[in-house]
Amino acid sequence: MQIHSSAYKNSSPFKNKRVIVVGGSNSGAQILAEVSKVAYTKWVTLEKPAFLPEEIDGRYLFNQANEKYLKKKNTSNTLQVSLSDIVQVASVKEGLTRNVFKDYRPFSSFYKNGVIWQNGSKEAFDAIIWCTGFRPYLNHLKKLNIVENNKVVTNHTRAIKEPNLWLVGYGNWTGFASATIYGVGKTAKITAKEIIDSLL
Structure with a gap:
């Protein structure tokens, strides 16, 4: 079973299954946090994900990005963070306490029952959730x-x-x-x- 995060509704279809969540941004982290409560999960990301400090929210990120876009000098000495870093919403905070965010680099290919990792080892999985971004529907x-x-x-x-x-x-x-x-x-x-x- 393979779905994109745009089609994800809840963790019910993945109960007691072996699931890979692909994608190191906010949707990947949030879906992993939820699915890991009911399934065996592995998190595949291109590189090690970065989590924002707890006090940083979406408004802070937008304001910083807006200043950069408008080429304004940031005179408040605020923390410089990336829009691609993961915001610690409630589900992510809870996942961090359970230590579910163990990241793995991408697998090299598929086989009948699952994936083949870069070192050649095979691992069976029932589902993959692709959290790989969105494009506008036109x-x-x-x-x-x-x-x-x-x-x-x-x-x-x-x-x-x-x-x-x-x-x-x-x-x-x-x-x-x-x-x-x-x-x-x-x-x-x-x-x-x-x-x-x-x-x-």
């Missing part, structure tokens, strides 16, 4: 002939080829950090103003 826009390389060319959030269309929350091409819950609010406000101005 199939509903393809009939407009405006999708190129899985994105729409925009001026801020307004589609250039279809000026009566604005896109919010699809990724950095629709506003910096707009694919994040915290970041989307900023681009949404700008977009609302643009739409109002276009109707005047």
